[in-house]
Amino acid sequence: EDKVVQSPLSLVVHEGDTVTLNCSYEVTNFRSLLWYKQEKKAPTFLFMLTSSGIEKKSGRLSSILDKKELFSILNITATQTGDSAVYLCASGAGNNRKLIWGLGTSLAVNP
């Protein structure tokens, strides 16, 4: 059965800390790995990864994919209170291009 597992489920840090969020996947016919940020409303797209070892970066956020070990990480450096959110990971799989979602990591950044 296809599955995506995120860890930790929740995390509390102080402003300025660096955090690493994990996403492991077991899916048939892997196509892509996507990260979204959800702040009490709609998920917003962060990254899509398809190639192993190539870092995607946007400001203080970065992500990388390891297709051999079947996981991805999302790094956030110098965290701010505005980074508080649920971070969702999803894997595109199969010939019908379905998406398998993880349960998310809830990040709280305290001042």
Added chain:
Amino acid sequence: DAGITQSPRHKVTETGTPVTLRCHQTENHRYMYWYRQDPGHGLRLIHYSYGVKDTDKGEVSDGYSVSRSKTEDFLLTLESATSSQTSVYFCAITEGQGMDTEAFFGQGTRLTVV
């Protein structure tokens, strides 16, 4: 803002009544999706559409139907609402084929079935 609007944003309805949620987009994207989000389950695909009058089932389609008579509108109908359909419903659109590309989500509809 990807130009995607859901209505209503909140609704309380009684068990057994039909309910229709609307998703409207201004992006002229071909692909539209309905998801529900529940604690412990994450996002689950209900139905999706790949064009006007072209729809298909997702993983949790029982009890739901959809229609797409215009590119910009994708309607989700709960034929006879049950308490298990209490959830937050999200509409999403993609420019390309399939959800495994960048998707834009609506703001969600919180539905409570009492």
